[in-house]
Amino acid sequence: MSVLKLKYPFSPSGFVAAAAAISTTTISHRFPCLEIAPTPSSPKPKHPQHLLSLLLKHPSQPQLLQQVHCHIITSGLFHYPFNNTSTCLLLLNNVIRCYSRGPSPHLALHFFRYTQHSHTLFTYPSLDTFSFAFLSHASANPTCTHFGTQLHALVFKVGFQFHVYVQTGLLQMYSSWGLLVEAAQVFYQMPHRSLVTWNVFITGLITWGEVELALSVFSQMSSRSVVSWTLVIDGYTRKNQPMKALALFREMIEVDGIEPTHVTLLTIFPAIANIGCIKICQSAHGYAEKRGFNAFDIRITNALIDLYAKCGCIASVNRFLQELPDQRKNLVSWTSAISGFAMNGMGREALETFENMEKAGLRPNRVTFLSVLSACSHGGLVQEGLNFFVKMVEDCKLVPDIKHYGCVIDMLGRAGRLEEAEKVASQVPHEVANAVMWRTLLGACSVHNNVEIGQRVTRKILEMERGHGGDYVLMSNILVGVGRFKDAQRLRDMIDKRIAFKLPGYSIV
């Protein structure tokens, strides 16, 4: 279950021992920081209250945050014995918090290392519970395991091992690393847990695929919020168990009397799409409409466009496009409609929608191009598709990923232009090429009975993956198509020898 190993064995005593092993001097040695002390040439430090006000007013402006960070360091602000050190601590905490919520949370750790310098006012004993909660939030990614582990040790050293916010932060940190055993240890050793603590633990379990465990934890909660319900519903949606997700959704409303939020609806829609039942889709739409969700929230409307398309009801997609004013439509609205036309084989309508989107002044992104390429592929619009690929790269300067290449290969392959498809596949950058891309081409070789390319492609696939039984079956079918029955049988025999797996197909219709 765990993907990473703790440096110290988990147990409170283990951490206390680890904490004891890390003395003050060791900490500053491990956190080398800038040796900056105020000099006559240093800029005059602004009052910490001023910097704090700026941060609180604009908490999500990365440039401002970095300027405050820079000013604190270059002015040596934390070296001055200000009277009101609590303001300085507030400033320090808010810098860490803003970094932890932004795109570069590791910068919070760089900043923290600076404050660990022996000449600053803030060495770890003066930090408060807020500092530790924000620091563990900033460490919640797998690149920060070394720092986070030491942070846990520090928590023991300063005596916050029973503080709900601090421990919830550590729980989230371990969960984000996939260290669910350690997360469980933190969770079960907490004498008091908040609702958020439970939800953080459930989130961690679901993120790493432990949905049944998550449900078990969920069932132990004395009171559950809509967030708790949404989390487990989402877990079952992701696990491809849409009926279970729907059953939980109903139970939430009928048994616990909890009203869904927009997030709950956004979670339940993919489950309904997975079932593909238009009746349930209409019922969910009616529910959202009645509660006023889609009148105000474009995300709900976009998700409904996607849902109707996945249930095969393209008339409703058209109705949304007509009734939704262009001012309300955003890129996701247009892209969802294009993707909907694509998956329903309506290439021309997808292209027309793309044109309308551009007329409305929106610039396509990579997902839009992927949808339109898929539309061209399914609609047999090869030249148009190739033009779109060129437009994406040359006009819009977007770098294609494996899915875009996959679409182009599929498009050429379906049209029987196998040599060109093979050429594109062989030119895909090595670092992004995958077996799926070659498998797409092998499917096209099977449709067009091309043994020569089929054999080359099969070799390519087997160099990458050997356990996918469908590849042997496809190639074997190609050989049967040209009467090479013995070769076909030999390939089928390889499925057993190489322990490849092929789930037999079935139909309930």
Place this chain on the structure above:
DNA sequence: TTAGGGTTAG
């Protein structure tokens, strides 16, 4: 202070 997913190849 801490929690929950709008669109993405085959």
